[in-house]
Amino acid sequence: MDIQSFRIDHxxxxxxxxxxxxxKDRPSDETLQNELIPESVERLKELHWKLYAEAKKGVVVVLQALDAGGKDEAISYIFSNLNAQGLKTNAFxxxxxxxxxxxxxWRMHDLMPERGQVGILNRSHYEEVIAPRVHDLLGEEVIPDEEDKESVWKVRYRQINDFEQYLDENGFKVIKFFFNVSKEVQRDRLLERLKDPSKNWEFSFNDVEERxxxxxxxxxxxxxxSNTASKHAPWFVLPADDDWYARYIVSMIMIDVLEDIDPQFPTFSEDEQERIDEAIQTLENE
Incomplete structure (x- = not known):
């Protein structure tokens, strides 16, 4: 699989x-569930443990989609398998x-991961350039001086790009996933939530209104x-109608990101190793 084919050219x-x-030309759901995803998750877990143990860098993962796009399921099937201490999940x-x-x-700083952590943003600061624009909710008090509602979005794009570059330059890689779901499949998933009692809790009447x-x-x-895909914080567009394949793509991109960081388990210095040898001898002689 060429993961770069899902990446937006910045x-x-x-x-x-x-x-x-x-x-069309993708592995079957059975192969994905029983073979490919378990293998990729194991590799991801290994790299994540090293990231957590080394505690030098962090990763910020942005998940954006319309309702029923598949964000929650990606968290459940991929990220929930990682070491909980090295994972920070936030629902925006x-x-x-x-x-x-x-x-x-301002509120984004409390949502950011620590070094050694992968931070998951289930929706994110990008909500500030989506819903207010659709519903004309931007208050006059937040519009920058000498700007208007038509130009403020370009200003925010620049500010977001600067924010993400700041994170990258300070050791926090930013990876962004957009779940590209069709209108037909979203309808089917919303109907399933309505008809299946075990999934009723996932449904919101607002979902129908937003359609x-x-x-x-x-x-x-x-x-x-188009305005926020950058070299330091790329967007990946996922074929979200294929829910299992989308999850697999997420896992493979995350593996690529962590392999590029190349975290390592910490090793002992020469002095520390001498103390370790002494401790081993003491315990063995008990």
Whole structure:
């Protein structure tokens, strides 16, 4: 699998129609579930342990999608297998009254992982350039001086790019996944949530209301992805109709990221090794 085929070229704008929501030439779901994903998860776990043990760098993972796009399932089937101490998962919520009194990126710092951790953002700071734009929710008090509502989004794109470059330059790699789901498959998944009592809890009536803005969302996603795909914080567009294949792609991209970081288990210095040898001898002589 060529993972780079899912990566957005940061030098060019995109159209989501150019990124398929399903891939014909892919492994079967059975092969993915029973062979490929278990193998990739084992490799990912190994690398994650090294990242946690070394504690020099961290990884920020952004998951963005419309409802029923597959974000939660990627967390459940891929990231939940990792060492819990080295994982920080956050579900991005509406800003609190306190958060509204600050700049829109202020609350992101508490959501960031520590060195040695992988931080999962289930939705993220990108919500600040999506929903307010669809529903015209941007208050006058947050518009920068000498800007208007039409130009403020370009300003925010630049600010987000600067924020992600800041993270990268300080040892925190940023990887972003967009779950590209078709309108038909989203409908089927929402219907399943309604009809299956065990999945009713996943359904929100707001999901149906948001579908009325499908075309607006697609336009905004294209603009967002085109303006925030960068070399230091790339976007990967996943064929989210293929839920198991999308999860596998996530795992393989994460392996590639961690292999590039190349974390290592810490080793003892010469003095420490002498103390270790003494401790071993003491315990063995008990």
């Amino acid at each position: 030098k060019n704008g995109i159209r989501l129609d150019d990124y398929p929501t399903t891939i 919520q509406k800003p609190s009254d306190t958060e509204k009194k600050h700049d829109y990126l 009325k803005h499908w075309d607006d969302y697609q336009d905004i996603f294209e603009d967002m992805l």
